[in-house]
Amino acid sequence: MDHYVRSKTWISNQHGGELLAERTNGKGGNFSYSNEEKQFWQDNPAAYVEYRKGLELELQTLYSKSQRSSDLQRSSRVQYQADMERRLKEKPELLADLLPDFPPLCKRLTPGPGYLEALTSPKVRVITTAIKAIDESGVVTSCGTHRAVDAIVCATGFETNPGGGFPIIGRNGVNLRKKYTQRPESYLGITTNDFPNFFQSLGPNSFQGAGNLLITMEQVHAYVAQILARMAYDNIGIIEAKKSEVRGFTQFCEKYFERTVYSAKCASWYKSSPPGSSLEERKSGRVVALWPGSSLHALQALKKVRWEDYDLQSYDGNEFGCTHPLS
Structure with a gap:
């Protein structure tokens, strides 16, 4: 499989810390609450509020991470880089192609549970050269290389420009x-x-x-x-x-x-x-x-x-x- 990477970004698990790691065996991503937990919170609203407030408190204490000169920003950068290195240990050479030079949070963090691990598979070839064209049989990169394909899956993002969408007239x-x-x-x-x-x-x-x-x-x-x-x-x-x-x-x-x-x-x-x-x-x-x-x-x-x-x-x-x- 050829995997084309357009730009570098920080790949980090979602917020949730130890709780998320425990519920997902360290893989990150979403998880489901058990019927017993749901019933307990339904019978004990105060316990549910306490649980929600605990999650909320963690989110609220991360504010300083967005400030350029904060200790939390600096320590987070070190932590995120170490985590990416760990997850790419089977192909350490990929780190140079994926690790950005801008600070974490400049772009929205990309959780990507299992993504980096998938890139280290011997069946995956990571390509960072820009795509120049697509023809009837494959992909052509800017260096002139043509790679044949059976199928192309596009993941190019979505439109967020505030100038897009239906007209609103004032x-x-x-x-x-x-x-x-x-x-x-x-x-x-x-x-x-x-x-x-x-x-x-x-x-x-x-x-x-x-x-x-x-x-x-x-x-x-x-x-x-x-x-x-x-x-x-x-x-x-x-x-x-x-x-x-x-x-x-x-x-x-x-x-x-x-x-x-x-x-x-x-x-x-x-x-x-x-x-x-x-x-x-x-x-x-x-x-x-x-x-x-x-x-x-x-x-x-x-x-x-x-x-x-x-x-x-x-x-x-x-x-x-x-x-x-x-x-």
Whole structure:
């Protein structure tokens, strides 16, 4: 089997530490809870919350790993490299082809349970030369070598560009996709100017880089619920983030990421660059996918709506419509 590798990346087991290793015999990956465990937690909700909080605590304590100069970042790099060396011990020469020069977390970690071990099989040939063409009988690499194949399996990733997808039209016919293609800007990753009454989950600068994503998604929905409640009961017809606040949040994000490993030079889907950018330009693109902080920071920022950051218009032009008694 010929295995073509396009770029280097950090291969590491998922977070979960000793628990994950114990449940998977050190192989990593997913595992199933027993019926007995499920029944125990159903009968003992407090025990389930304690277990969940334990997992959550481990995630929350990894925040400093995302900071360039932290001790945890340095020790993690040593640990990850040692783990890759161990898993490639049958073909140690592969380490040079797979080990990146950028810090861990610059790109999203790749768990890949069993992946490195599979590459050491005598039946697998790892090829790092770029693919130039594919013809009716095989693959041609940039060095001119032709390798015959019986079948080709593609694993080229997925589209994460915020400028992709179906059109969303705002004021004056502005297409949100086009706006995000040029320079993705948002307010708290939820909304943007010129798109009134529009709120989204996991918009620009909202994905969790450090911590728990699920609890931040829950908080986003609770935040939007606050807005909907006020619109329903305070006679609000239009709510729109101020342009100054959108710009302010975007600038805050850019300044924050300067001190993180996310802004190191690597081709990551966390980043965005103008269409047609070179590989080097993409490596230095703006970090537009991630929240500028930990998930606990996001919970605090999204706890309460700052109404002064929005322009509000009444539903019927009556600014005191909310004072009308219910009939």
